[in-house]
Amino acid sequence: xxxxxxxxxxxxxxxxxxxxxxxxxxxxxxxxxxxxxxxxxxxxxxxxxxxxxxxxxxxxxxxxxxxxxxxxxxxxxxxxxxxxxxxxxxxxxxxxxxxxxxxxxxxxxxxxxxxxxxxxxxxxxxxxxxxxxxxxxxxxxxxxxxxxxxxxxxxxxxxxxxxxxxxxxxxxxxxxxxxxxxxxxxxxxxxxxxxxxxxxxxxxxxxxxxxxxxxxxxxxxxxxxxxxxxxxxxxxxxxxxxxxxxxxxxxxxxxxxxxxxxxxxxxxxxxxxxxxxxxxxxxxxxxxxxxxxxxxxxxxxxxxxxxxxxxxxxxxxxxxxxxxxxxxxxxxxxxxxxxxxxxxxxxxxxxxxxxxxxxxxxxxxxxxxxxxxxxxxxxxxxxxxxxxxxxxxxxxxxxxxxxxxxxxxxxxxxxxxxxxxxxxxxxxxxxxxxxxxxxxxxxxxxxxxxxxxxx
Numbered sequence: 001x002x003x004x005x006x007x008x009x010x011x012x013x014x015x016x017x018x019x020x021x022x023x024x025x026x027x028x029x030x031x032x033x034x035x036x037x038x039x040x041x042x043x044x045x046x047x048x049x050x051x052x053x054x055x056x057x058x059x060x061x062x063x064x065x066x067x068x069x070x071x072x073x074x075x076x077x078x079x080x081x082x083x084x085x086x087x088x089x090x091x092x093x094x095x096x097x098x099x100x101x102x103x104x105x106x107x108x109x110x111x112x113x114x115x116x117x118x119x120x121x122x123x124x125x126x127x128x129x130x131x132x133x134x135x136x137x138x139x140x141x142x143x144x145x146x147x148x149x150x151x152x153x154x155x156x157x158x159x160x161x162x163x164x165x166x167x168x169x170x171x172x173x174x175x176x177x178x179x180x181x182x183x184x185x186x187x188x189x190x191x192x193x194x195x196x197x198x199x200x201x202x203x204x205x206x207x208x209x210x211x212x213x214x215x216x217x218x219x220x221x222x223x224x225x226x227x228x229x230x231x232x233x234x235x236x237x238x239x240x241x242x243x244x245x246x247x248x249x250x251x252x253x254x255x256x257x258x259x260x261x262x263x264x265x266x267x268x269x270x271x272x273x274x275x276x277x278x279x280x281x282x283x284x285x286x287x288x289x290x291x292x293x294x295x296x297x298x299x300x301x302x303x304x305x306x307x308x309x310x311x312x313x314x315x316x317x318x319x320x321x322x323x324x325x326x327x328x329x330x331x332x333x334x335x336x337x338x339x340x341x342x343x344x345x346x347x348x349x350x351x352x353x354x355x356x357x358x359x360x361x362x363x364x365x366x367x368x369x370x371x372x373x374x375x376x377x378x379x380x381x382x383x384x385x386x387x388x389x390x391x392x393x394x395x396x397x398x399x400x401x402x403x404x405x406x407x408x409x410x411x412x413x414x415x416x417x418x419x420x421x422x423x424x425x426x427x428x429x430x431x432x433x434x435x436x437x438x439x440x441x442x443x444x445x446x447x448x449x450x451x452x453x454x455x
Contacts, residue, residue: 004234005171006241009180013195017043019455020182020196022169025053026145027422027445028202029152030109033117034453036161043194044161045184047168047203047230051153052146054205054228054393054423055442059267059322060148061124061139062446063439064106069114069123069138077134079103089131089291089437090430093248098402099428105447110138112450117155119148126318127269129438130291137439144323145442167192169203172238177409178416179242198417200452201407202445205394205423206233207252213391216249220433222305223296226258226265226390235424239398244415245408247426251395253436256295259333260306260388265324266333268292268438270385273318274376275311276361277387280304282344282353287369293429293436296389306388308347310354312378328385336383343382354382393441395429405452419455421448 019035021028024046032044064070065082083103087094113119124137140147156163171183173193181195206212208231214221236246256277257266271277271288277295279285279302286298299307311319316334319325328334337343340354358378366372398420399408405421406414422445429436 004237006238007171007173009173009175010193013181013193015043015192016195017041018197019043019200020194020198021045021200021202022182023053023201023203023422024051024153024163024165025202025422025445026055026148026152026442027449028200029156030446030449031200031202031421031453032156032161033159034450035455036159038454040455042161044156044163045167045169046163046165049165051149051163051165052228053149054231055445056146056149057226057228057392058145058442059139059143059324060145060442061137061143061439062106062110062442063132063136064110064138065103065134065136066107067110067138069110069121070136073123073125075123075135077136079107081133082106082136085131085133086428086437086440090428090435093430093435094428095402101402102428102443102447105450106443109446109450119151127273130268130272130289131437142323143321169234172242174242176243179418198419198455200419200421201235201238201398201424202422202449203235203424204231204233205397206236207231207391207394209233216396217252219297220252220254220391223254223300224258224263224388224390226255226263227393231393231423235420236397239407242415243410245399245410246397247399248396248429248431251427251429251431251435252433253392253395253429253441254293254296254389254433255392256299256307256389257292257309257387258390259328260386262328262331262333264328264331264333266309266328266385266387267319267322267325269319270309270311270315273311273315274378275309275315276357277307277309278349278353278357279307282347282349284357284369287371289371290434291436293433296391297433299387300389306386308384309387310343310378310382310384312383313381314379316383334383334385336381338381340382343384347384393423395427395436395440397424397426400425400448405448419452421445421452
């Protein structure tokens with residue numbers, strides 16, 4: 001694949017639009033909806049045959065504080081509490097203004113998508129996500145990112161917003177402070193040029209670019225790449241060539257609960273509701289309450305780079321609201337047994353391993369790993385899934401002005417008409433993997449998409 005290039009502005013272009021958006025994931029489509037609503041002439045381009053991006057590989061959950069849906073469910077929440085949760089998880093490594101902007105605007109974006117565009121969001125009310133002090137995850141009925149992508153695409157189509165797929169942006173035309181347009185590659189190998197009054201980069205992170213992963217986050221280099229293959233770092237490469245500032249390129253969202261070798265995401269609810277992880281030798285090895293992003297490294301450091309997530313049928317019933325978990329069950333990734341000894345045998349553990357682990361977990365107290373328990377003991381029948389660690393998507397990217405989503409220049413100031421959102425922009429997960437709070441990716445994608453789109 002050709003490297004993303006920068007070239008001087010062209011004398012003429014094949015197409016001219018007011019607002020051009022590269023990338024039709026959640027960030028790009030939300031930006032398109034907002035730009036269309038503001039009366040702009042919008043064109044959305046996508047490299048894939050259909051919109052998908054990182055969004056389609058996620059659970060499609062967006063955290064938001066103070067939504068109408070929360071109020072209806074009797075959940076008291078507010079942006080200040082949400083912002084504090086984000087910063088606490090990220091060790092206060094985020095720019096506070098960016099955190100505040102995301103926390104304050106998430107609820108209006110969810111309400112707008114629900115009321116104006118008819119997306120059937122609901123709040124996840126039957127379990128808690130690590131680090132969130134309130135139940136604020138909003139998702140569509142199947143709790144699937146693919147459903148979110150499809151719902152947004154249908155709205156784009158209903159409103160007649162131009163969306164052209166199989167157009168890969170390969171060159172940005174710029175004079176240094178302003179982007180004049182782009183060149184795209186068509187499926188037939190020909191090129192087209194598009195002049196743009198505003199350019200919104202909603203295209204990708206760089207988790208699929210092995211060289212960039214090795215450079216910026218070597219500790220996850222050996223992990224399974226579970227993201228979208230379009231995350232090849234084009235946005236960051238363009239930005240760096242233009243003299244854009246970047247931030248937190250070592251930040252990423254990992255996940256230590258991907259069914260192996262099936263490659264299916266197992267919701268972290270199987271852990272938060274009372275499950276735990278054990279390694280090949282039938283031993284617990286860490287405090288799972290730290291979060292699923294950190295779990296990727298923890299699991300990969302175990303013998304043979306895998307672990308088992310152990311839970312019970314009660315927890316499995318909760319997890320079945322996620323389409324991925326039901327798929328894992330259908331494919332035989334979830335093993336079940338009526339006794340712990342029988343589950344030991346199915347997982348290849350020494351007899352008595354799981355019984356000793358459960359006996360060491362306090363009914364109400366803190367265990368030897370520092371995990372706090374409040375009565376979530378497992379009961380028969382018991383379940384387990386063999387899992388490994390994976391890299392889902394990067395959380396660092398182009399540095400932006402939080403109020404406008406315009407890209408910052410290394411020399412100071414902002415580019416005149418270049419915006420970034422989604423995987424292209426820095427998120428609010430601090431400088432590494434441990435700062436990722438559940439839903440941070442779609443939080444930034446949705447809010448910054450709305451901000452960039454409005455212009």
